[in-house]
Structure formats: structure tokens, C-alpha cells
Amino acid sequence: MPRILPNSYVGGRSASAADAAPSLGPLAQAADDITRSAAQAVEAQRVAKATSAAARATQEISELAFQLKNGWQDEEGKLVAPPPAAQHYQIYQDRVKQINKRFRDELTDDRAYALYESDFTQAALKTSFDVRSNATERMRGETRAELDATVDALAGIAATSDTAGRALAHTRIQDAIARATATGALSPAEGFAKMQTYNQVLSRADVKAGLMADPAKVALGIMGNDYPGITSPEERVEWLKAAHDVENARVTAAMAALDKARSESDRARRDMEEATAKSGYELIAQRKLTPQWVVQNRANLDQGAYKYLLEEASGATPVTPDLATYGPLRLRASAGEDVRREAEQALYSRRIDIGLFNTLVSEVEQVKSGATPPNLYTAGRKFLEAWTQPSELIDNEAAKQMAANAMLAWDTWYREHPDATRAEGEAEFQRIAYSATLVAAENLMISNLLPRGMGRTRPKNKDELRPALIAAVEKTEAMRKAKEIDEQEYRQELKLLSQWHLVLKTLEQAPNAK
DSSP states (O other), X not given: OOOOOOTTEETTEEHHHHHHSOOOOHHHHHHHHHHHHHHHHHHHXXXXXXXXXXXXXXXXXXXXXXXXXXXXXXTTSOEEOOOOGGGHHHHHHHHHHHHHHHXXXXXXSHHHHHHHHHHHHHHHHHHHHHHHHHHHHHHHHHHHHHHHHHHHHHHHHHHTSOHHHHHHHHHHHHHHHHHHHHTTSSOHHHXXXXXXXXXXXXXXXXXXXXXXXXXXXXXXXXXXXOOTTOOOHHHHHHHHHHHHHHHHHHHHHHHHHHHHHHHHHHHHHHHHHHHHHHHHHHHHHTTOOOHHHHHHTGGGSOHHHHHHHHHHHTTOOOOOOOHHHHHHHHHHHHTTOOOHHHHHHHHXXXXXXXXXXXXXXXXXHHHHHTOOOOHHHHHHHHHHHHHTSOOSSSOHHHHHHHHHHHHHHHHHHHHHOTTOOHHHHHHHHHHHHHHHHHHHHHHHHHHSOOOGXXXXXXXXXXXXXXXXXXXXXXXXXXXXXXTSSOHHHHHHHHHHHHHHHHHHHHHHHOTTOO
């Protein structure tokens, strides 16, 4: 706002001097008034120019201070980052000098420039404080960021260095923290915390490296405070657990390697024994087996094979096969199970003869090679295998027994009906499967635990089971809402109810399976 000088100062002379002059006439007085008004107008114009210049200069340094703090947009609208904070105050001072020079050239009137300079100097001083304050804070942040990077880098070097290299890295980190503290970028407390961070990074790196080399040593070191950066009890416990897990994994891996080596050795030994025994079986078929051959190959025969072959070479009594032994073995071999070891034991104990043994081995090898039995037999076997898998209704042991019974029934039927059509065969193996499942369901009707909601009365058939099961479900939910049972008991009841529901479903789906 233009400033008007008081009437006491007009045209550079004082009013008292005018009063002291001789009195003027009317015309002279009018001329003096005009002169005074003109001088006031010139002064007002001078003040207006100075005030406008000071305002423009102040706006310019305010914008510069904002850009130094936040950056600015280039001609394409992209944000340009401000220069390094250490240069901010010098950039600001240079700009103030440029502005003063520009307005010195613009304001040729010394009085106007003096008025401008008075106003602008105050504004520039205030803004310079803001610039220096912002620059100092930014330099602190930059110093901290550089220090963090230095600490991380030196910690990484120290973690992979020898004792001398680690000591050098430690000294450099201490020096960097001391410099940051001296410049005010860090407080003493922050410097101490930064050193603790370094110790923590280094200790963690040591622990991680040590875990792979010697987890037991690491565990002892943690308990003995050998890692100064690991101070919290929670972290110490976590590292101890990690060391324990790594040690267990190493032991497990070592045992697995030992088992593998032992297994490979046993397999090689077994292959040699099987090949030698097979040569002996071929000699039996050719009637060329002699006691001398058996004795000479004793080192490559297991005890059972050696004893059997020696008996055969010495003229043992012919074997009378035990069908109760052979039948189940044949059924399991046809189902794809490797029964060769059991067949050998049956051979060596003279419960089957060499012919039946070769049949079992041939069956196993045929299945392993991918050769398929007759299509109808295969379809029945796969259907029964899938049908008799363990479930909520049938546990593992019951499933095994049910599968054995079902496969025996199917094998028996198939042998007795060699000319059966596919439709007849499918109807039969489905009947066998449903019958086996129905038997399992009826057994559960007798033996399975009753849900609490069903009371003590055991349903005798599906007609009694359905309403009893519905009532049991409703009662179980009611007991839960009334908090008569807790959540664990509730889940147990749901499992029982699910089993009974499967029993009901089985009874309803296969009412005439038997």
C-alpha cells in the first residue's frame, strides 16, 4: 500500500521553515499549495513503485523456497527434484543478490530503492530462515540415509570377512556414526541405537551362516551371549528353535542317506540272491541241480533258498501244495500286489511247489509289465478296488478285510463262469461290492457308538434309523445352543452323526444287495 509522507515533510523541506518565511499573498499561497500537492503525488508514486517491487521480489523468493523444499515442474509437467540440500542456502543467497540487482536497475530513484530495500530485506531474512531450516532437516535426512546404506554395506562386508576385516568395518561404522552425531544428523541416543542396529545385523548374519555350518555351536553361542546384537528373549528363543530344526534336519538327512545307501546295498544283494536262486530253479526244471552247485553258490543265496535248493538237489520228497496258502497269494498277485517274497517263503517251507511259485512270479511280472488280464476280470477288479477304499463308514482294517472278501468272491465267480457275458459279470461284481458295503453298514448298526441325541435305543433297521437320526440332529443343535456341550463335544457328535448318515444312505441305496 503506497505510503503518504506527512505534511511536515514536503519537497524536502520542513513546514516550520515555511512558517518562518514572510507571509505570501493569495496567488503565492495558491502556487505553494500546488507545489506541495505535486510533491506529495510524486512521493506517493515513488512509494507505490517501491511497494510493488518489494511484493514481486518477496513472491519470487517465496516460490524459490517452495521449490527448494518440494521440487518443481519442468516444461513437460514432470516433477524435478530439488538440488542437494547443502546447496540450498547458497542458491537462495545468489537469487536474492540477482533480485536486488534487477530492482536496482528498475528503481532508478534512490529514495524508491531505499523503500524497496527496507521491505524486501525483512521478507528475505524471514524466508532465509525457512530455507536454512528446511535444508538442515533435509541434510539430516540425507545423512541418515547415507549412514543407513553405509551401515548395511559394512555389516555385509563384516559378516563375510575375517577378524581383521570385521574389525576394520566396525571402526568405519563407529566413525560414520560419530560424524553423523557431530553434525547433528543423529542425536547421541540415535547414534547408540544405530550401533546396536549394526550389531544386530552382524549377529543375525553370523547366526544364519553358523546355522548351516554348525547349528549346535550356534545354539551354545546364543545361550552364552556370544551374539551381542541378539538381545531380546523372544528372538533368542526363535534362533534356538531354528538351530534345533536345522540340527534335526541334518540328522534326518544323514539318516535318510544312510538308509538309502543301506537300501541300495540290500537291493544289490537281493538282486544277486534272486538271480542265483533263479538259476537254481532252472536247474531243477532241467533236473541238473547238484549239491555241489548249491554249496559253490552258497555265498550268493539267502538261507531259505540255500536250504531249499540243497534239499531239492539231495532228492527231497515231492511237495503237496497247500491251496489255502496258494489261493490268497494268487488273488493278491492278480490284483497287482508284489507277493514274490511271500511266495518264496511258501516255497522254502514246502507249502507250494516250484511250478506254483513260478506261476505267482509270472503273474506279478505280467502285471508290472503292463500286460492286462481279460477285460471283464480287470473291470471287476478295478471296480471292487475303488469301492472298498477306506472311508468314514469303513476304517482301514475293515476296508482291507472287505476288499479281500470281495476280491475272493469275484475271483471265485470269474473262475466258475468262464463264458459269462460282460453284462453278467458287471452285475455280479456290483452285487459283490454292494453286498460287502451292506455288511459293513449292518455291522456298524450293531457296533458303532450312538450319538447323544439318539439316546440309548439302537435302531434295528433303516426304517427306525431315519427318524432317529433326524431327531438326533435337532437335539444336538439344541444342546449346543443351551451350552450343554462344548465345541469339541459338538464336533465329535457331528462326526458320529455323519457316520450314521452314511449307514442310512448305504442301507437305502442297496436294499437288496445280498
